[in-house]
Amino acid sequence: MMLTELSNLAGTDSGALEGYNFAFLDEFTKREIRRKILKAVAIPGYQVPFGSREMPLAKGWGTGGLQITLSIIGKSDVLKVIDQGSDESVNAVNIRNLVSRMTGVGTTSDTGRATIIQTRHRIPEEPLTGDQIAVLQVPFPEPLRTIEPSEQVTRRMHAEHDYSGMWLHLYEDIVKHGKITIGARYPCLVNGRHLMDPSPIPRWDVPRLHKSPVIHLFCAGREKRIYAIPPHTAVEPLEFEDYRFETEDFGGKVCERCGSSDTFLDEIIDDATGNARYICSDTSFCEKRQRGEDV
Amino acid sequence: MHVLGGKEIKGFEDVSFSVKRGEFLAIIGSSGSGKSSLLKCMYRTYLADSGSMLYRRDSDNTIDLTTASDHEILRLRRNEIGYVSQLLQAVPRTIALDVIAEPLLQRGIGIDDARDAASGYLSRLRILEDLWDAYPSTFSGGERQRVNIARALIRAPRLLLLDEPTSALDPASTAVVVEMLRAVNHGTTMIGIFHDLSVVRELADRVVVMKDNRMVGIGTPEEIVGDRGD
Amino acid sequence: MNPAPALEVNNLTKIYGSGCRKCIENTGPDHSRNVCPVCGSVVACADITFDVMPGEILGIVGESGSGKSTIVRCLHFDMEPTGGAAYLRCSGNDSGNENIFLLNSQRKRAVRNLHLGMVYQNPQMGLRLDVTAGGNIAEKLLAAGWQNVEKIRDRGGKLLKRTEIPLERMDEAPRNFSGGMQQRVQIAKALANDPDVLLLDELTTGLDVSVQARILDLIKEIRRSTNAAMILITHDLGVIKLLSERTIVLKDGRIVEMGLTDQILEDPQHEYTQLLVNSVL
Numbered sequence A: 001m002m003l004t005e006l007s008n009l010a011g012t013d014s015g016a017l018e019g020y021n022f023a024f025l026d027e028f029t030k031r032e033i034r035r036k037i038l039k040a041v042a043i044p045g046y047q048v049p050f051g052s053r054e055m056p057l058a059k060g061w062g063t064g065g066l067q068i069t070l071s072i073i074g075k076s077d078v079l080k081v082i083d084q085g086s087d088e089s090v091n092a093v094n095i096r097n098l099v100s101r102m103t104g105v106g107t108t109s110d111t112g113r114a115t116i117i118q119t120r121h122r123i124p125e126e127p128l129t130g131d132q133i134a135v136l137q138v139p140f141p142e143p144l145r146t147i148e149p150s151e152q153v154t155r156r157m158h159a160e161h162d163y164s165g166m167w168l169h170l171y172e173d174i175v176k177h178g179k180i181t182i183g184a185r186y187p188c189l190v191n192g193r194h195l196m197d198p199s200p201i202p203r204w205d206v207p208r209l210h211k212s213p214v215i216h217l218f219c220a221g222r223e224k225r226i227y228a229i230p231p232h233t234a235v236e237p238l239e240f241e242d243y244r245f246e247t248e249d250f251g252g253k254v255c256e257r258c259g260s261s262d263t264f265l266d267e268i269i270d271d272a273t274g275n276a277r278y279i280c281s282d283t284s285f286c287e288k289r290q291r292g293e294d295v
Numbered sequence B: 001m002h003v004l005g006g007k008e009i010k011g012f013e014d015v016s017f018s019v020k021r022g023e024f025l026a027i028i029g030s031s032g033s034g035k036s037s038l039l040k041c042m043y044r045t046y047l048a049d050s051g052s053m054l055y056r057r058d059s060d061n062t063i064d065l066t067t068a069s070d071h072e073i074l075r076l077r078r079n080e081i082g083y084v085s086q087l088l089q090a091v092p093r094t095i096a097l098d099v100i101a102e103p104l105l106q107r108g109i110g111i112d113d114a115r116d117a118a119s120g121y122l123s124r125l126r127i128l129e130d131l132w133d134a135y136p137s138t139f140s141g142g143e144r145q146r147v148n149i150a151r152a153l154i155r156a157p158r159l160l161l162l163d164e165p166t167s168a169l170d171p172a173s174t175a176v177v178v179e180m181l182r183a184v185n186h187g188t189t190m191i192g193i194f195h196d197l198s199v200v201r202e203l204a205d206r207v208v209v210m211k212d213n214r215m216v217g218i219g220t221p222e223e224i225v226g227d228r229g230d
Numbered sequence C: 001m002n003p004a005p006a007l008e009v010n011n012l013t014k015i016y017g018s019g020c021r022k023c024i025e026n027t028g029p030d031h032s033r034n035v036c037p038v039c040g041s042v043v044a045c046a047d048i049t050f051d052v053m054p055g056e057i058l059g060i061v062g063e064s065g066s067g068k069s070t071i072v073r074c075l076h077f078d079m080e081p082t083g084g085a086a087y088l089r090c091s092g093n094d095s096g097n098e099n100i101f102l103l104n105s106q107r108k109r110a111v112r113n114l115h116l117g118m119v120y121q122n123p124q125m126g127l128r129l130d131v132t133a134g135g136n137i138a139e140k141l142l143a144a145g146w147q148n149v150e151k152i153r154d155r156g157g158k159l160l161k162r163t164e165i166p167l168e169r170m171d172e173a174p175r176n177f178s179g180g181m182q183q184r185v186q187i188a189k190a191l192a193n194d195p196d197v198l199l200l201d202e203l204t205t206g207l208d209v210s211v212q213a214r215i216l217d218l219i220k221e222i223r224r225s226t227n228a229a230m231i232l233i234t235h236d237l238g239v240i241k242l243l244s245e246r247t248i249v250l251k252d253g254r255i256v257e258m259g260l261t262d263q264i265l266e267d268p269q270h271e272y273t274q275l276l277v278n279s280v281l
């Protein structure tokens, strides 16, 4: 009874689509996901299983991130959704539209204005603040899956803080290639305890998770796992004393649009000339720089 | 208070005797009379069925070799009691020098010092220098037996058990070994089985005579060997 | 005054299956079986009590199925014993007075990584055959907290040299190594963290004689140069004679005789040991 009332209230509110509960999910589901988020925040880096719902979106297209966003969003929030740094990719637009229609909340591409930033494969260049929440879409939540197929075994490894297998994986990489070749999904130790897959963000973004003032929430819809990095938590990529973790090196290249030399660049091969061009992967950031805004 | 070590052995099918520290006791008797068995009981290679063998240690405490723990026996073997078997057990794939040096290595002595000491014994036992880095499994019986003795002596045992150490040797080598045993530190007590009565006369302070697994006599070499009219 | 044992094992028992109250009394050498006729459980070993001194090699002999591997695999935490206790008394082990079987799994892993080394009967169990030889050794070092690749490779190289694996094969996976070489890599891995207790399960079985001989020499060298307590399992009395000063004889999961190796071989007390010794001669 109460719930119906609640949903009616939400449903009739400004802008949200009639006939649906506010933010699409029913209140039970939201509460379940919020509880799991709280647990994830309490145990940084630990993967909390949750009852992932069917979403009006194919699995693997951000259903996990979407469920978190829908569970935490309120009417005063401002949402930004990016996919590989771009606000305008089809997937980002679709998710943004869906949330907007289901809640009526405002959206933005301006990182500074957003209160919730749902993202796939990137963390915005513009430093986030403690008032913001980052929601990351995760395809593979288990960092140990590359070395161990059994879920039972990887759970035991986490429980016992037994990460020698992953260290061995890095050692073998160095022996075979002279360096650590992992690009995206670089394994990180969270709060000195749990090994975490930071989702397929480039190495470039990994140091920005470390002691960040922002809460980062990760969710894999298909694999039904939620994990979190609470604000100011240590996030350390695995590295050896003599083979340190390194971010991508663009060899002095600058963004041809905004001239930045301190951003993560996408390499675009010009079909006509065959030449490589470099532009910022974070389009909103790039535009700000082009407008000469101080970021 | 320092009491000279003395060893006492009681009851091996009526075998009872005691040996004083530094004394050389010879055991003689016909083949199969139980001489080797007696010696092996002292070394715990055989387990005695009854009786006791009291061994007085340096520290003056007495230990019963028949009931001591395996660990205690191993400690005694490592530090105090040596044994030269009737048949040489060659250590495979180890050169003569190292066969002899090994007991010192076990005690933590460096390889160079241990080999130095080992070569001293080899030259005193008149083993040709060419053979020092050869495998004893290729040696003649006499050469092997001398390696065997050197390996036991290098530990400077307090009690040395010898099972026919001269049986495989020609007269010249026998003389070398006898000379060597005579020269052993007076603190070392020796119990040895010998067939060669002239060796017994030269080395022994007292003689035990075994017959049919019993001890049938004990006395000085003059009394025992003389009695038998050798 | 006397040195304390590195490892003490008390009444170690392992039963495969549900077990029943009659299991123990109905099995063992007196019954010539290790399968309980009441409940069908396998009493792989029972009431196993022994100790090993630092620097000592303890031999365990017994026929196939007598429970030899079960004992060391329980001690290496590869399986849970049904009963019994074991104490690992070595420096740096803060659980010296605790029954190691009762430690939580994280502490068991620490004990295994810092204090134990194991060479399995089957190299497939002891090695990751598709990880490089150096990586197999590195795993043990990484588990003990080593974080410097150069130092890890330096240590790995030294261990491989010591076990006579050519250095140029360090970055090759042992899958294609000969059995003897695989066994050497296992030994190098087992030695990686200077273990206080080395568990050696049939390390020469199935190897040709000259390879066997060199591995046995290697064990002798390890005895000389470390103070590790070793448990050496074999059904080859020649190996026992060569390497161990004390020996346990196992039959149907029980210790039928324990003593100095020369005594076991020359004056065996138990009927079964006599049979075992005589069948060799």
Ligand SMILES: Nc1ncnc2c1ncn2[C@@H]1O[C@H](COP(=O)(O)OP(=O)(O)OP(=O)(O)O)[C@@H](O)[C@H]1O
Pocket: B029, B030, B031, B032, B033, B034, B035, B036, B037, B038, B086, C266, C267
């Ligand atoms: N391990 C054994 N098992 C069974 N019988 C044994 C064993 N060792 C010795 N005996 C027997 O005990 C008896 C005494 O043997 P022992 O070797 O002590 O004689 P011995 O006096 O040293 O003879 P020899 O002068 O020929 O060396 C012999 O009958 C022998 O067969």
Ligand SMILES: Nc1ncnc2c1ncn2[C@@H]1O[C@H](COP(=O)(O)OP(=O)(O)OP(=O)(O)O)[C@@H](O)[C@H]1O
Pocket: C016, C034, C042, C043, C044, C062, C063, C064, C065, C066, C067, C068, C069, C070, C071, C121, C235
């Ligand atoms: N996983 C298991 N389940 C049931 N029985 C087992 C299992 N593992 C071993 N056993 C049984 O336990 C007994 C002891 O086995 P174990 O492997 O310890 O013998 P072993 O002495 O090492 O033999 P081998 O010399 O052949 O290696 C055997 O009867 C064996 O069949």
Ligand SMILES: [Mg+2]
Pocket: B035, B036, B037, B086, B163
């Ligand atoms: Mg004899």
Ligand SMILES: [Mg+2]
Pocket: C068, C069, C070, C121, C201, C202
């Ligand atoms: Mg086995």
Ligand SMILES: [Zn+2]
Pocket: A255, A256, A257, A258, A259, A260, A279, A280, A285, A286, A287, A289
């Ligand atoms: Zn740009």
